[in-house]
Amino acid sequence: MPRFIRSFLLLALIGFLSVSCAGFYGYNRSERSSSIVEYLYPDQSKPLPTPTVPVLRLPLRVGVAFVPSARNWGGEISEQQKQQMIQRVAEKFRTQGFISHIETIPSSYLRPAGGLANLQQAGRMLQLDLAVLVAYDQMQYGDENLLAFSYWTIVGSYIFKGNKNDTQTLVEAAVYDIPTGSFLFRAPGANRIESSSTGVRTSERQRLDSATSLSLATDDLISNLDAELVAFKQKIKEGRASVQIEHREGYTGGGAIDVGFAVSLLGLVIGGLWRRRT
Amino acid sequence: MASPDLSARLGRNSGLLLAAGLLLGLACCPSDVREALLLRRGALVHGQVWRLWTGHWVHFGWSHLVWDVGCFVLAGVWLCELGARRVIWQTLVLLAPLLSLGILLIDPKIGAYGGLSGLVCAEVAVLSVWLWRTNQPTLSVLVSLALALKLGAELLTGQAAFTHFEVGAVHSVPLAHQLGTILGLMWAVFLRKKSA
Numbered sequence: 065m066p067r068f069i070r071s072f073l074l075l076a077l078i079g080f081l082s083v084s085c086a087g088f089y090g091y092n093r094s095e096r097s098s099s100i101v102e103y104l105y106p107d108q109s110k111p112l113p114t115p116t117v118p119v120l121r122l123p124l125r126v127g128v129a130f131v132p133s134a135r136n137w138g139g140e141i142s143e144q145q146k147q148q149m150i151q152r153v154a155e156k157f158r159t160q161g162f163i164s165h166i167e168t169i170p171s172s173y174l175r176p177a178g179g180l181a182n183l184q185q186a187g188r189m190l191q192l193d194l195a196v197l198v199a200y201d202q203m204q205y206g207d208e209n210l211l212a213f214s215y216w217t218i219v220g221s222y223i224f225k226g227n228k229n230d231t232q233t234l235v236e237a238a239v240y241d242i243p244t245g246s247f248l249f250r251a252p253g254a255n256r257i258e259s260s261s262t263g264v265r266t267s268e269r270q271r272l273d274s275a276t277s278l279s280l281a282t283d284d285l286i287s288n289l290d291a292e293l294v295a296f297k298q299k300i301k302e303g304r305a306s307v308q309i310e311h312r313e314g315y316t317g318g319g320a321i322d323v324g325f326a327v328s329l330l331g332l333v334i335g336g337l338w339r340r341r342t
Numbered sequence: 343m344a345s346p347d348l349s350a351r352l353g354r355n356s357g358l359l360l361a362a363g364l365l366l367g368l369a370c371c372p373s374d375v376r377e378a379l380l381l382r383r384g385a386l387v388h389g390q391v392w393r394l395w396t397g398h399w400v401h402f403g404w405s406h407l408v409w410d411v412g413c414f415v416l417a418g419v420w421l422c423e424l425g426a427r428r429v430i431w432q433t434l435v436l437l438a439p440l441l442s443l444g445i446l447l448i449d450p451k452i453g454a455y456g457g458l459s460g461l462v463c464a465e466v467a468v469l470s471v472w473l474w475r476t477n478q479p480t481l482s483v484l485v486s487l488a489l490a491l492k493l494g495a496e497l498l499t500g501q502a503a504f505t506h507f508e509v510g511a512v513h514s515v516p517l518a519h520q521l522g523t524i525l526g527l528m529w530a531v532f533l534r535k536k537s538a
Binding site: 122123161162311312313314315316317318319320321322323324325326328329330332333335336337339340 | 383398401402406409410412413416417419420423445449451452453454455456457458459460462466473478481484485488489491492495512513514515518519522
């Protein structure tokens, strides 16, 4: 073989190995998200709506929706996962006495970057007072460690866990008054998962991590939502929330005695009867 | 064996205990029976006038029932001890329909109402006047103060909107307590003038 051909082949092999090495020992990143702000206020040049005090007519009709995403680089989460998330959020609201009706807003009713007008349109169709918008942001990083060198042997990519995966998820539920578009309160949920995988199982592992992290972040969201609901009701009781409460036409009312009054009456009765006896 | 004193007390309060028992029994009834007794504006228009009385006997959960009946019995026992047993029955028979009509007239948005607390407030208002009449001004002032604090807290904190009932979408009506107190005071003054 002529010398120049041998030199060319050697250089080609070095070049191939360098590229292969760089390819194996790299990192990848994917992001999928949906943003409440991008959905409600897509046009930044438009002025924000004038803040008004929302009037909440009890009992309330509430809709829960998953915010549609305008752009995704890592593929969106499945429709089934979205449904599971909003069902769990809806379940939390269902137990509240001041809510008469709760339903999930079908994803086909909301357009990406649809704005407040789109939300109000869906709200009118379903006769809703409040909307609970659920959004998420998930980042996945994939790095490789020294074991990734075993991938050169092909068999190594089936045996050694040379990939490190990091999944970070942030979910949030924000409650809006539909007629005025006023923000009422929000609750966040977060989770981070780290795992390792073999070269050929990386995609599968990342999909699994994505689903697990989303589920755990939703658990966190539900527990925070509980606390935020209590805090919101407390703010209304103390008159610190900028909302006006009214009753809906034909509501059902009940007379209720509170514990403080009952206990003070008991004390007075005991005192009165004891005094009478002595 | 019960002491003669206790037997006498139970005898004096037997009517009251019977009423409390009836209330507890009613809570165990099927929901359609309770629905037939609830004070409902639409049904009243169609001639179901018994609801003016029975609406106060319907409750929206065990905690709602227990607190209402507990206070009704406590105030009732004290009134019995003061020799004003008939006032309890007058409250249930005469003041109940007046209170029902008052609630429906003053709050046009209310569609249905249930609960004894309005009548409890009326009973406590009568009790405070009765204590004054029987030369127990300190206790009379304390009872009035407890009632005033309850009404004031409801007005100031807006508790009405978010009082939790076991049945969803049922809301506390402080108007019933205010109206019950006014009716109780008016009734006590009327009885006093009549006896004078």
